[in-house]
Amino acid sequence: MRWALLEQGMFSDVPPDVAEYLDAVHTLSLEKNQQCEEQLAHLLGVLNGIGVQPVFLKCAAALIGRLYPSSGERMVSDIDVLVPAARLPDILDRLAGVGYRLVNPKEDISDIEHPDALSHHHYPAIYSPDWPVAVELHVQPVLLSFVNLLSCDEVFQDATAVRWRGGDCLLPSPNHFVMHNIIHSYLVDTRYHLASMSLRQLFEFVLVSQSYGERIDWHAINSRFGAAGCRDELAQYLVLAQICLGFNVVTGIDLDGWDRLRVQP
Incomplete structure (x- = not known):
């Protein structure tokens, strides 16, 4: 702050x-x-x-x-x-x-x-x-x-x-820094409960995403989470970062209206 x-x-x-x-x-x-x-x-x-x-x-x-x-x-x-x-x-x-x-x-x-x-x-x-x-x-x-x-x-x-x-x-690597943040702070620490998300970790996710920029392969990350059956979790985390911290969701990751409806409350 x-x-x-x-x-x-x-x-x-x-x-x-x-x-x-x-x-x-x-x-x-x-x-x-x-x-x-x-x-x-x-x-x-x-x-x-x-x-x-x-x-x-x-x-x-x-x-x-x-x-x-x-x-x-x-x-x-x-x-x-x-x-x-x-x-x-x-x-x-x-x-x-x-x-x-x-x-x-x-x-x-x-x-x-x-x-x-x-x-x-x-x-x-x-x-x-x-x-x-x-x-x-x-x-x-x-x-x-x-x-x-x-x-x-x-x-x-x-x-x-x-x-x-x-x-x-x-x-x-940039990809692994981002992936580790998402897995640790959302899939593990919060057990999918968005209300208990660590803002420190969410902020660091946004900061890393901005700092590394094009060095992050979002398509590869999206494919990996999708193959593991965690596509919805990735989308919800990105929407949460967008709502709370103005994160610009990257091109190539499709977020539907349901993602925002799940996260907004």
Whole structure:
């Protein structure tokens, strides 16, 4: 909100106490996210040190890719990292050596410590008292029930290599950044309940769509969701972004009147 008001020259019209609050939140967020970037750089160095080049997802990808004008605009709650399943035991051992532990030490990890027995798309959250946020090590980018829409192999294959803070990492391709956002924020997090949609995630979807522009192959995304039986869900998400944030629905994706009628209420 602060960014939008400043960009549109409206911040001076905001009541002083509200402006002070928005500035304070931005300052605190910026301070925290600068620490998060240090944590990302440290984590990347540890992973590179054992020959792992990770794919950073969601907010980590947004920070590294400089999607926002400053990192203070993007609230960060955790770090999501996609790693090869076969390397998970090595990674856990190395991260334990630098202070990372389970957030919930009582969590049953008997069926997810080994890649062949993995029953979830990520290992339980881990944290280090030296750093501000928890880390989730993913072996699949999405819940296992949605791997037919987006798999680990695909993300690694199409990811963009980036040299950042002295380390080597990967960022999702434009298509996969968009798809991961839709799958995670709508199909998984809200369980199709539009009223509980995260505006932060919806905003990031619109921002990514505008930033990447023609690098996104909407026809391929539409075909993929259609083949997985999720065409209606994709359409509803696009309509929601249009209604709430003025998203220009792309040519080639047909939205009928029923899509708007489902979403508008």
